[in-house]
Amino acid sequence: MLNLLILNAAVLQLSTDGTRADVLYAHDILIEGRRISALQPTGQADPSQFDQVVRADGKLVMPGLINTHAHVPMVIFRGLAEDVSIDRWFNEFIWPLESNLQPDDVYWGMLLGAAEMLRGGVTTVADHYFHMDVGAKAITESGMRGVLGWAMFGSQGQVALDTTERFIREHQNTGDGRITTVVAPHAPYTCDDDFLRGAARLADKLGVASHIHAAEMREQTDLSLQKRGLTPIQVLEQTGLLREGTIIAHACGVTPSDIELMAEAKVGVAHAPKTYLKLGMDVTPIPALRQAGVAVGLASDGAVSNNTLDLWEALRLCAMLQKDRARNPEVLPIAEALLIATRDSARVIGMAGQLGDVKPGYLADLIVVDLSGLHHQPLHSIPASLVYNTMASDVQTVIINGEIVMRDRQLRHIDAAQIVHQVNRNMARLAQRVPGQRIQTYQP
């Protein structure tokens, strides 16, 4: 049974080597169940044979964006920690604020962030946060795809590992296959080696991947070397977490030999450039990572550092900051940036060959982007406009797992007005910072 036809689209096609971004005009995309069954010139398919038809009428269709590292429910703290040093950001803002968290806050925050992401064309999120059982419920309801990990600090001990085990057993491969799960220790600076080893063993036992912050900036690497003669990446290697499928968030502070280790281990890197600029963290060395064969994907991080969950902004910052660092405009050209945003982001979350391309056999996670806005005109180059001009508000329709989740900018599964109402009710409570109350201390 064919259930969905996208009619008369301009379809983005990228070469695997990152050198070409082309557009197939006047093509139809046929979707059968959760997957793309055909990509063919318009005119061959009979719309009456399909349950649903999305008329693209020349609009651009591409893979949905993949957010490879986020703390989505932190949208509830948006705007509460600005213009402060990283130490103060953690110790005086984030971790005190998070002592206000109740499971319901995570539920409504996850829904709010999912709604924002869907309206910006993000179809999958690798989320790393607390109370992930209700987080998974929210992602399931939203229609999004999630790679979800329940955040753990070493100070929580075995109870955190047990909670994660229960969470993974309950949620792995639920929601029509949209929900997968990972083991999510916070970072080498908040988890001791025994805890990291326990996390690695748990991932082994359950057959899932891991997701962790590491080498977020050079200072963390330097402090780790001073304290114990190992870089954070070496700590992950020694504790068993540096292995295929692990998502390493940020990695702005990795050394050349770390990069070799990461390439051998086949980990992926989640890159959230707006956060790095705002917190003065420097930038992930993307050309070196990519040259070594390490996949790099786009990420938003949480909205208390990144302010929005807009991956179009991350996409252009990703390309622009590497040009800036190299003082060379030829670095990270448009086709490569689009590859990072699609197939390479899929590799980072362990879904290479499943997501990130518009091709028969791939999961039908697709977005229809309207490039008729004045900020795209005249449209000399669609690939250039996707990287440098597209706004979240240009995304018109979103399909996930073969289902229409947003159509003509209307969300179909969740009620955004109700979500905003629920979150707003708790703003005053969420913004409180009680002196001395915090869930953790930053002291790398």
Added chain:
Amino acid sequence: MLNLLILNAAVLQLSTDGTRADVLYAHDILIEGRRISALQPTGQADPSQFDQVVRADGKLVMPGLINTHAHVPMVIFRGLAEDVSIDRWFNEFIWPLESNLQPDDVYWGMLLGAAEMLRGGVTTVADHYFHMDVGAKAITESGMRGVLGWAMFGSQGQVALDTTERFIREHQNTGDGRITTVVAPHAPYTCDDDFLRGAARLADKLGVASHIHAAEMREQTDLSLQKRGLTPIQVLEQTGLLREGTIIAHACGVTPSDIELMAEAKVGVAHAPKTYLKLGMDVTPIPALRQAGVAVGLASDGAVSNNTLDLWEALRLCAMLQKDRARNPEVLPIAEALLIATRDSARVIGMAGQLGDVKPGYLADLIVVDLSGLHHQPLHSIPASLVYNTMASDVQTVIINGEIVMRDRQLRHIDAAQIVHQVNRNMARLAQRVPGQRIQTYQP
């Protein structure tokens, strides 16, 4: 006669020292002719006494954004010069492409760019381009405010100065005072000293300011020092162009002693950060300039480097890149960024005390911004959301010179669909690059 009432707004208020950004809730703004006549709590004004009423209903009202340096008509070449070195960008793309320019292209391009800017909350543009007589016609028709200069290369000789003189005499203070004019030599590297002196004398004679590119990046400064022992800023000083009111575009390559000269001369700097990242030009040293007392304003540059004319993106990049360069998140905090976007941008274009504040006596160039989008929720901090979350598409209503130019996202003076149609007709001709045909050579 009171002609316009903005009812029940949240009004942005900034302290002069850049340390505070506050919001006055439930206030009305009364507009009489071209100017704001009162700002007062809602409830005192009688809407029936006004020709027109804009209900803000809690939406944010702030000064319209000021684009302190652009080449607006270049939108017609958008996306045609990507991922190339600066030499190739000028010599193989921009200057060959500009040999295709006909006056009509400038007219339609200016209208298209004006429409894009209005829809993004930009109310004033300092534009530097060719065929500025038709450019002025387009800006006049659009309802925008323009500070317009007809771009001149030294190779054009006296004829360029004569054209500028005619242009200024014809257009200065036209369009109900919305159009002012400046003398606009291109740059020290494309104009010899005699030509720059001629431009300075012309500005003197006509009583107008100047607008020029200078010290765009450090390499230009170094080459100028090698060739003649003077920095580009020193060349401007010696030729009479470094004086109060001159707009210096970019200034990424200024030296500490240049900054002293600029402060003494009371010039302003136009800062277009997206262009600098894309072309690997490094970044304007904003903290040093501001500390010396030099006003810095936001700019989009042309759309062939910046891709859009979106000043919200410029605003956040302005703040984020200084944090990045200093590796210090405390640098260029939110209130200071908003001051740069408003009052300081007004200073750069010589309109301090006229534009950039919501205050009785100021010109009524105001925008209504809708912060109800999901990417702003929950709205813990309006100032933070303005800098880090706001998209051009959040701007709802635009008032310029006391007139409503866009209402509920509908442009009132120009027909965007017709403009796009006209520009699209000429895309193939505009994209041609004939070998050997270019209007100028880049060889700083």
